[in-house]
Amino acid sequence: MAMNRISKEKKEIKWIGLPTNSLQECHQLEKEMQKKIISIKEKEKQLDELILNQIALRI
Structure with missing residues (x-):
């Protein structure tokens, strides 16, 4: 620990x-x-797709 x-x-x-x-x-x-920036961008795209799917299902 001293080192x-x-x-x-x-x-x-x-x-x-x-x-x-x-x-x-x-x-x-x-x-x-x-790597984390790329991961965040991919997750943002996935979230956008999920939001669009959610909106489409409500209509």
Whole structure:
């Protein structure tokens, strides 16, 4: 824990990991953000389709 590699909460021990290059971490975070943006856009399209289906069924 002193080297900031693991954390301990009560009886649960979690691996934090080894320190990484901040540039590598930035690139990784950008990739994750792009994946999440794509996922959100797909879910918005699905929601739009469901709303249209709901409206069509009510008419």
